[in-house]
Amino acid sequence: MPRTQMSRKHLINFSLALFVMVLLSPRVRAVGCAAPSFNVSTFDYNGFGISSVIAADFNDDGKLDLAAAATSPDNGGGTPTLVLLGDGAGNFRPPTAFQGAYRATLATGDFNLDGKLDLVVAAQSYIAILPGNGLGGFLSQAQPFYLSQGGQITSVSVEDFDHDDYPAVVVTTLGISNKVYILRGNGFGSFYSNPLPLPFTGMWPEDTAVGDFNRDGNVDVAVASYGYISIQPAVDIILGDGRGGSLANALTYPVALGQARTVDAGDFNGDGIADLAVAKYSTESPGQIALMFGSGTGSFSGDASMATGNGPAFIAHQDFNLDRGLDLVLTNYNAGGVTIHLGNQVNGYPGSVFNFPLTMPRPASFATGDFNGDARPDIIIGNFGGAYPSFTQMTNTCTAPVLHSANFDGDGRSDISVYRPSNGYWYMLFSSDNSFQAYPWGTGTDKIVPADYDGDGKTDIAIFRPDEGKWYVLQSSNHLVKLQNWGVATDVPVPGDYDGDGKSDFAVFRPQSGSWFILQSSNGAVRLSQWGVSTDSPVPGDYDGDNKTDIAVFRQTTGKWYVFQSSDNITLDPQFGASGDMPVPADYDGDGQTDIAYFRPTNGTWYISSSMSRNTRAQQWGTNGDVPVPTDYDGDGRADLAVFRPSAGSWYVLQSSNNQVRAQQFGQSGDVPIPSALIPH
Template sequence: MIYTLLMIVLPASAAGFKVKALVPVDTFSASVAIADFDHDGKLDLAVACYDSNATLSVLIGNGDGTFQPQVRYPVGSGPYGVAAGDLDSDGNTDLVVTNYNDGTVSVLLGTGDGRFQPQMVFSGSSEATVVALGDYNGDGNLDLATSGQGAAILLGNGDGTFQTAMFPTSRYANSVVTGDFNRDGTLDVAFGFTYGSSGKGYIQTLLGNGDGSFTPGMVSSLGSHSTPYSIASGDLNHDGKLDLAATTFSVGVEVLIGRGDGSFFSEVPYTTPYTTYSLAMVDLDRDGNLDLAVADFLDPAHANVLIGKGDGTFLPAVTYDAKGKNGEGIGVGDFNRDGSPYIVVTHLSSENVSILLNTGGTLVHSRSSLNPSQVGQSVTFTAQVEQSIPNTGVPTGTVTFKDGATTLGAAPLVSGTAKFSTSALGQGTHTIVVSYSGDANFNPNSAKGLVQVVSP
């Protein structure tokens, strides 16, 4: 008989952040893309640096929250937005950059070893700051949507090249995000813009027709004097409908709950202490609810974290020092592979990006006392839960042991260890699931599966 011992995630709210390092890059780092560029299972960084050198900086991750020195790649004038994806369907991650000054898009195809080919250049929107990826015409190839004058759509050919840009709106788009907002199976686009002398902000959806064209959708109003610098999309209340969050100059963050038809309910504002710029939407504390991480444009810069309640509302913002000057871009990734995301903040006025580690990170190890065992023999499963960040304390809480969907028992952590013994494992193949609950200071986490062999 073969048993597989796994760990699962249960709700907790323990995310806290502190600066691990300021990683050198060129000046005016505007945005960051996070992906595995060299297939080593460790996340890497690509940083668009809006300076006179017109470069994209690539930093290969070491798997412990540190990075190798930057490698510069020439791109167009005023690189601002960057995104990562497989643009030529070869299994390697590629990069796309919007160039603010010359209205072009640079595409750098990855070689799979952390390096990139020289840029290919395509015409796009002038003054573009953001790029989003998605398959807008259903051909299996990634396409591009950029902010800027006209919110350009560039359809991909599947080989890393793109067709002539289309402009489904004449409005100046400050920000752009992709998602299926009306649940018709076709990707849509939402972009933020400011209109009129009052500086009032709006978000409009462009509903995808499935062939790469779009139909203008609903326009949602934001607060007055609230330019939507950045937009993120996700299901904030678990109703299967995509919601939006936008950073605004005057308020902080505004959340719009989706109706599922391409329109949204009225915005709900959440204040932050300082002027906000970019945001990311991700589960920071591993409780199954999406949270918000927001960079502010201040000296020194900060990362503002709003923990989601799972019903579309958020706890008040908690502010963490990011050390650098004038936060611009933000990204999230698990750089030390402990299951708890870090935050990355780029800075327009300092030659670095901030790496903020998640102090709620845990490492979980599991083992069996007797492997292989026989039917009727007692087997003790041990779960060891420890901090992944030094000097953050000892995890407490509960470990639950299950046989499939059936709970076998639970045990409290004592000095980071929980044990459960059973002699009732029958012959056959079972999956023994062991879950750490998390506590007020530490996030839930999972261990690799442990194969338990039980003979007749």
């Protein structure tokens, strides 16, 4: 299945294009819907079959588009590459045809470094790069790059294999070649003339997945091969040397009960290490998936087989039930359907299995992403059968409660709520039924620390008592009180899900030493990290989308952010803001990653740097003296711009789902708006 380079700092395939969770600081696990559900529709292009389909934003409008390799039923009507521009509401314009090839596979990347996505069309024994114009159009390449060894190209993945910041590709070839090559990009929209063969020892390589399997900072390659006669189907692991070559001979892992058809890489058991999932094609029913768990040193466990649908062809991962676990999705070439295996990043697999029959006879390649802007991953499948319909669209309808810093009723929307230090009461207006609730919990000197400490999908009422260094938590799951000594009087409480187990951990930031002290709820382990200086504001959040809270600070003196990503230990240090600005990190675009953002009190303007589009936007919402309270009040998976006005006890929410304004009088001067509890002031 084609893999596409979307970022030069991270090794990701396009099936992770949009990860769909609302995210606050701190971020905790969503409950998820019990079963994935979809609305299914179809659309056609002259009865053409589709050999490859990918999704990307080809016209730079912030909405996902499609590119598909089409083949007429009799190969007499042409073999175009189709581009279908999306409107962000789940619809696509009529396709525009560009240069194509019979049974092509597609990928995308910026090969001429002009900031616009180009298309890679690979078929037979050549690769063509179609330069993009940034408007959704592509130019034809006059001289495709031919592999001198010949052979049928079966897959192409895009990455930077030699750290030169130029996209390159890894391709697999069948037939007389039976090779795996890296073609290094030259930065001018083509490749250097000397393909680099990788030490592949199998037979009939079908697909690749890329990632850093030994955590040395270089791109590695996993190759799935069909096998032939006496040569068994297998997955070969080729460790990269950072120069476009390999460190050593491939590690070979035999695959039983079917041919290794496609392979996907992801952290399927939540240990922070890349694993592999392999679709094993056969004529037997049920089909099989091979799960191979990584060690972090480049080696993997053997083939742990798991039953799936009939004739699994293509495999990828996404979070379809919105529980922040990686689910596997496969097309079943023999049965004409799709199978989804639910997983979670705490326990991994096996999980519940769901089969979705389709009307198309030969579902094969597919793309996932949020095509209608509702912060849920959808699926668009190409029909290789060459009969109606060309495409099937599965629009995700899962509705799952998402945890927020003020989601006390567990309905997936934050509740307007305040804490009154004068009497120690919490006042909440439940979004589920508009009922009013009041609880006494705290004193005037306590710091409120609302979060989900028991993992039941609801925010717990909790305070940190500085003079005791003690936390008092009223657990919503059983109404029991949990006490924990953790911290000293001068510490700043920073609860968050640092270990990714779906529960908030007790954590504090100690300004005097710039140290973080975290008590992990998963195993009781103590984690100590030095990150920041005395004048920094702690701004924890999930900036890399790995379901774990990252340690981060905002430095008022310079307006710089310092984020330590838990997924890869990479440091981000963007300059965004100035002295006097209030950091308001949250997931404003619904892609599952915390966006860097600040509120400027002097002009009441929000400045947001989107982690999804990499664009920056500014919007005026509020005035000097307002308290920013960003969170998801309308349940669309995105944080809304919102302020609490202490002088009037009023809330003003700009709902991201429909741009409607919600005004609510709730509270009085002196109250602390609960959604702002963990935002530095």
